[in-house]
Every structure is written in C-alpha cells, then in structure tokens.
Amino acid sequence: MEREPARELATLEECKHVVAVLLDLVADPPADESDRIQAVLNDVAADDLRAFVRDTLATHADLRDRFLARFADEHKSVEEYREEIAQLFEQHAEPIVFTAIDFSRFFEIAEQYRDRDRYLAAATVYRALFEKVDEKSNWIDGAYDHYARTIQRALDGYADCVFATDPNPEEFDRYAGVLEKRASSDPLINSEQFWRALDDLEDQYN
Numbered sequence: 001m002e003r004e005p006a007r008e009l010a011t012l013e014e015c016k017h018v019v020a021v022l023l024d025l026v027a028d029p030p031a032d033e034s035d036r037i038q039a040v041l042n043d044v045a046a047d048d049l050r051a052f053v054r055d056t057l058a059t060h061a062d063l064r065d066r067f068l069a070r071f072a073d074e075h076k077s078v079e080e081y082r083e084e085i086a087q088l089f090e091q092h093a094e095p096i097v098f099t100a101i102d103f104s105r106f107f108e109i110a111e112q113y114r115d116r117d118r119y120l121a122a123a124t125v126y127r128a129l130f131e132k133v134d135e136k137s138n139w140i141d142g143a144y145d146h147y148a149r150t151i152q153r154a155l156d157g158y159a160d161c162v163f164a165t166d167p168n169p170e171e172f173d174r175y176a177g178v179l180e181k182r183a184s185s186d187p188l189i190n191s192e193q194f195w196r197a198l199d200d201l202e203d204q205y206n
Contacts, residue, residue: 062105065105065109066105066108066109066112069109069112069113069121070112070115070116075113075118075121075124076124077124078124078127078128078131081106081124081125081128081129081132082128082131082132084106084128085103085106085128085129085132085133085136086132086136088101088103089101089132089136089139093139096139096140096141097136097139097140097141097142098141098142098143099142099143100142100143100146100147103129103133103150106125106128106129107125107129107153107154107157109125110122110125110126110157113125114160114161114164117164119161119162119164119165120161120165122157122161123157123158123161123162123165123175126154126155126157126158126161127154127158127178129150129151129154130150130151130154130155130158130182130194131178131182133147133150133151133154134151134182134185134187134189134190134194135185135187137187137189137190138187138189148190148193151190151193152193152197155179155193155194155197158175158178158179159197159200159201159204162175162201163204163205172205175201176198176201176202176205179194179197179198179201180194180198182194183195183198
C-alpha cells in the first residue's frame with residue numbers, strides 16, 4: 001500500500017530536519033561537502049534517514065547526549081553528570097592529571113537546554129561541572145588556569161540559570177545552598193572562588 005503523498009512528504013521533511021541537526025551537532029561541514037550532503041538528503045528515503053539517525057546516536061554517546069538535550073523532555077541527574085566527569089578524570093590520571101581535560105561537551109549540552117529555556121536542566125549540568133572539578137582538584141598538577149576557568153564558567157552559567165527561573169526566596173536559598181556547601185567542602189583549594197560566587201549571587205538577588 002502506497003503512502004499518501006502529503007504524509008510521506010511531511011515525514012521526509014521531518015527526517016531531513018533531524019539529520020540536518022545531527023550533522024550540525026557533529027560539525028559544520030566544509031563548503032565543498034555541504035552541497036553533496038544536501039543532494040543526498042534530497043534523494044534518500046525517509047526510513048533510511050531514520051535508521052541512520054538511530055544507528056549513529058546508538059554508537060556515539062556524546063552526540064546522543066546533545067541530541068537528547070535538544071529534543072527530549074527528560075534530562076540526566078546531577079549525579080549522572082558528576083559520574084561522567086569523574087570518569088574523565090580517571091581516564092586522564094597518571095595517577096595525577098597534568099593536562100587540560102576537555103569539558104566542552106558538557107557546556108554544549110547546557111547551551112542546548114538554555115536554547116530551549118530549560119534552565120533547571122542546564123543548571124544541573126553546570127552544577128555537576130563545578131562540583132566534580134572542584135572535588136577532583138587534588139588530582140590536578142598542571143593546567144591550573146584551565147580548571148579555574150572551567151569552574152568559573154560553570155558558576156556563571158549556574159547563576160544565569162538560577163535567575164532565569166525567577167526563583168522565590170525558598171527556591172533561591174536552595175540554589176544558593178549548593179554553592180555554600182561546595183565552598184565549605186574538602187578540598188578547600190577553590191573555596192574563595194565559591195564564596196565569591198555565592199556573594200555575587202546573593203547581591204544580585206537582594
């Protein structure tokens with residue numbers, strides 16, 4: 001039985017959009033490849049496009065997370081993100097971390113959530129970053145500025161997301177409490193940075 005032309009066209013356009021987003025998430029292709037990719041998208045069957053998206057996401061965890069951040073309603077917990085960040089430290093430890101670990105995919109996921117106005121989901125990613133990087137500070141013996149900037153960028157993103165939710169006083173105290181707890185937790189290497197972030201947060205709210 002043949003599909004109705006209008007329904008088939010709608011399905012095809014939807015698949016083309018999904019794949020276009022997928023390709024954009026991977027990287028902007030060179031100009032000489034863009035036309036080639038567009039030509040394939042114009043000709044490939046909708047079911048084949050869906051299979052490509054499904055198979056690609058199944059085998060590329062980083063890309064899958066970014067895809068879900070753009071389209072899904074659910075998001076990972078702070079504990080899940082913290083565990084992923086901890087695994088990065090374990091992968092780079094020899095047994096101390098001397099190099100700058102790339103956390104860009106977490107910031108990109110947070111940006112995907114912010115683009116959709118899902119500020120609490122984004123705040124979860126930022127929180128996991130500044131908590132786990134700070135917690136692992138005693139593993140670090142190099143690239144100190146990189147890790148300080150990572151914490152600060154995550155703190156700034158967290159604060160932006162807190163205010164974007166327009167929190168009531170009880171909610172604000174809960175969000176601020178996250179910073180206060182981290183500022184008081186071992187190791188205290190970045191304690192001053194967290195106290196400063198907490199002061200800035202409270203000054204902006206009051």
